[in-house]
Amino acid sequence: MIEVEELAVAFGEGDARRQVVKSVSFSVARGETLGIVGESGCGKSTVLRSLAGLDRHWQGRISLAGRPVDKRRTRDQLMLAQMVFQDPYGSIHPRHRIERVLAEPVQAMKKGDGWDRVASALEQVGLPAAFAGRFPHELSGGQRQRVAIARALMLEPEILLLDEPTSALDVSVQAEVLNLLSDLRDERQLTYVLVSHDLAVIAHMCDRVLVMQDGRFVDELTKDDLKAGRTHAQYSKDLFEASFLA
């Protein structure tokens, strides 16, 4: 579903130039959930933004659904992958009603006006259709993150890119949102790339985990590795211990 070869991203010019992602390669099969775990500044979100088409100065090769994509995406390519951001307080327009938030991607991609799809989109993330007329501040954090997920699904993408989707939420609400994400994945055979610093969340959701440090992948863990607490690099061992799992 996703093929990435020698992806490299740098920010800045001259002396200030910093190589944030240093030639990484990976692939994700259809229906698989890949996790990327690492500390702040390791480049994990940058990988995701390049996949989504938000950053346009990456180097290397990215293919989505078997076809290589360019730095400037066509509409069809953009619709393949949608992103859910960390902070639902920041990612939803505070002065737009929920119906407008949800209809906007449909209108932006010239797929109709989108209003007729709002009610079903809300119901599928477990919110009442009556929420369409509300403003974001009238919703709790967990409900807002559900709206953000509904918005990402409006264009019926095959890939969801999740950037710390639950780290702004309470553990009890986090459990509800993670359950919603796994139900949606089962229903629609979605492919996920989940980025987080929380190893427990990653281990719960993902079939395979890449450990990222300083712009490179230093370890790859399978579900069995996680269950047994097995690691292949010192850094992932440290991460494990720091998460109070060891």
Add this chain to the structure above:
Amino acid sequence: MSAPDPVLKVHNLSVRFARSQVRAVNGVSFDLGAERLGVVGESGSGKSTVGRAIMRLLPPSARVEADILDFEGAPLLSCSAGQMRNLRGNRMALIMQDPRYSLNPVLPVGRQVAEAALLHLKVSKSEARERAAHMLERVRIADVGRTMELYPHQISGGMGQRVMIAMMLLAKPRLVIADEPTSALDVSVRGDVLKLLDELVAENNSGLLLISHDIRMVAAFCQRILVMYKGDVVETLTRLEDAQHPYTRGLIAALPDPRHPVHRLQTLDRLAIEAAEVRV
């Protein structure tokens, strides 16, 4: 576990805001000796309000009532604003969540730590600077001379939090309230910050109140845990395994555990919790 001379005695502490009849904190009682006590709960459970009520840092609209609220044997509620100012940062300290907001962005960090020494230790300017440098060394800041000249935006979050700890513990307070001291930090530095906090608090023979939503972290670090739900302490635990209340059990079950993978996580059964609340 209560020591013969508890640092802090709290009996039936309640907080209401403005004209609301709802109690944000509803009759909380505990004694804190020279130990590590954790307070856990969801957002809105009242855990931070407890910390702020003890420090008397709540806005004027908050009404704080308690049968007993004694710090080192003296009642806090009858203290004047001036007396409280002398206590805060000196005998009792509060460490907040995000060093980016709790440090002054336009002053070098060294001056901020020295200011704490100047205010509370009544020493000369040069002596204050020396004490600050010594304290920053204690919290394992490398190259202290250079770091002291840096502004908060030039240092990392973990370093910022260690500067905060240095500033707060410089006057050797008897009571340290840490409100989510590690949740803005990366997992790999969390352990170091907690260890450091523990080391300094134990050295001063002080009491530590650790407020957090992360029940696993609190359980690993604290000797006793208070679990708060909607302003009530629903349970006091020494080990997570002893949890009886459905809320505590729900919180633990909602945490993903890589060792015991499940397909769906358990979510809180609010009805069962309400039912248990009525019975108590």
